[in-house]
Amino acid sequence: xxxxxxxxxxxxxxxxxxxxxxxxxxxxxxxxxxxxxxxxxxxxxxxxxxxxxxxxxxxxxxxxxxxxxxxxxxxxxxxxxxxxxxxxxxxxxxxxxxxxxxxxxxxxxxxxxxxxxxxxxxxxxxxxxxxxxxxxxxxxxxxxxxxxxxxxxxxxxxxxxxxxxxxxxxxxxxxxxxxxxxxxxxxxxxxxxxxxxxxxxxxxxxxxxxxxxxxxxxxxxxxxxxxxxxxxxxxxxxxxxxxxxxxxxxxxxxxxxxxxxxxxxxxxxxxxxxxxxxxxxxxxxxxxxxxxxxxxxxxxxxxxxxxxxxxxxxxxxxxxxxxxxxxxxxxxxxxxxxxxxxxxxxxxxxxxxxxxxxxxxxxxxxxxxxxxxxxxxxxxx
Numbered sequence: 001x002x003x004x005x006x007x008x009x010x011x012x013x014x015x016x017x018x019x020x021x022x023x024x025x026x027x028x029x030x031x032x033x034x035x036x037x038x039x040x041x042x043x044x045x046x047x048x049x050x051x052x053x054x055x056x057x058x059x060x061x062x063x064x065x066x067x068x069x070x071x072x073x074x075x076x077x078x079x080x081x082x083x084x085x086x087x088x089x090x091x092x093x094x095x096x097x098x099x100x101x102x103x104x105x106x107x108x109x110x111x112x113x114x115x116x117x118x119x120x121x122x123x124x125x126x127x128x129x130x131x132x133x134x135x136x137x138x139x140x141x142x143x144x145x146x147x148x149x150x151x152x153x154x155x156x157x158x159x160x161x162x163x164x165x166x167x168x169x170x171x172x173x174x175x176x177x178x179x180x181x182x183x184x185x186x187x188x189x190x191x192x193x194x195x196x197x198x199x200x201x202x203x204x205x206x207x208x209x210x211x212x213x214x215x216x217x218x219x220x221x222x223x224x225x226x227x228x229x230x231x232x233x234x235x236x237x238x239x240x241x242x243x244x245x246x247x248x249x250x251x252x253x254x255x256x257x258x259x260x261x262x263x264x265x266x267x268x269x270x271x272x273x274x275x276x277x278x279x280x281x282x283x284x285x286x287x288x289x290x291x292x293x294x295x296x297x298x299x300x301x302x303x304x305x306x307x308x309x310x311x312x313x314x315x316x317x318x319x320x321x322x323x324x325x326x327x328x329x330x331x332x333x334x335x336x337x338x339x340x341x342x343x344x345x346x347x348x349x350x351x352x353x354x355x356x357x358x359x360x361x362x363x364x365x366x367x368x369x370x371x372x373x374x375x376x377x378x379x380x381x
Contacts, residue, residue, distance in 0.1 A: 002247035024059030032092035038105035099148030103156035147197025149257025200283030204256030211263030225255035263363025273354035
């Protein structure tokens with residue numbers, strides 16, 4: 001069965017196998033009578049989505065669903081969802097799926113009735129105070145992957161469909177009121193999604209751990225999150241119905257999102273533009289660029305990685321840790337480099353400019369100059 005628990009940090013979390021059965025009760029607890037289930041196209045036709053709708057329907061909460069969500073959701077997806085939300089007179093969002101569905105569900109809840117556009121709520125300074133907090137709909141999050149950690153975050157990523165820029169939209173009330181973490185929902189993930197989302201969780205923990213910002217709470221969570229991924233991702237990948245490993249990966253994913261309050265770095269500032277331009281899987285892209293970022297940042301992080309390796313039971317200090325990451329990537333069939341993912345050398349100047357605008361740059365332990373960033377992209381080819 002794996003572990004089961006109720007947590008109140010960083011929000012109310014119902015954690016354990018089979019706990020999707022509590023969905024309707026939790027909707028009622030936060031005052032929803034007509035929830036809109038927001039998911040992505042691929043999930044919409046799967047049994048787990050039907051199961052969630054059945055649970056809501058049986059409790060008299062209807063079975064309304066919106067699933068026009070792209071892998072990298074855009075404001076066009078959001079506007080389509082808002083139309084459905086308003087037409088159905090809904091009073092809350094159940095965000096159900098991987099990072100894309102969770103983020104878009106949060107955007108719909110945020111923008112039901114705002115005096116400003118979504119781009120005016122980007123995570124810049126105190127822009128979030130421009131929003132009217134009273135019109136933000138309640139959110140229940142149900143992750144079906146173990147990666148982004150969006151289920152315990154106060155932000156969502158939205159891609160501007162005209163500029164292809166990924167922007168982070170932030171508001172404290174985007175933190176779901178209740179999150180249901182049921183590892184049984186992740187069992188049916190395709191192997192490459194298990195791998196990519198798991199490597200996303202690892203990237204969150206690794207970058208937060210290496211970030212120079214001061215946040216001891218997130219620092220400690222990042223270290224334990226790395227341990228859970230390194231011990232359980234190979235198991236979840238090799239034996240998809242290993243509920244213990246699936247549960248530990250769900251915990252690690254949530255921990256990664258709590259940890260990255262301390263900052264992210266070059267892994268994310270490279271992978272965000274690639275995802276926006278080429279529509280690649282975010283976590284897989286993180287995994288592709290991870291080794292070169294470790295090498296480039298080595299002078300600034302070596303001592304820290306040596307300490308992490310000791311805690312993780314990996315011998316050989318930095319080199320041992322690096323070898324462990326390379327072996328893990330190979331075992332998960334992660335593409336060798338960016339060229340293998342279809343990235344073209346002709347686009348590197350454009351990608352470099354986009355990376356320099358990404359907010360993740362600020363958390364990199366080495367300053368992300370234009371030359372450094374461009375050289376890093378070239379090395380990843």
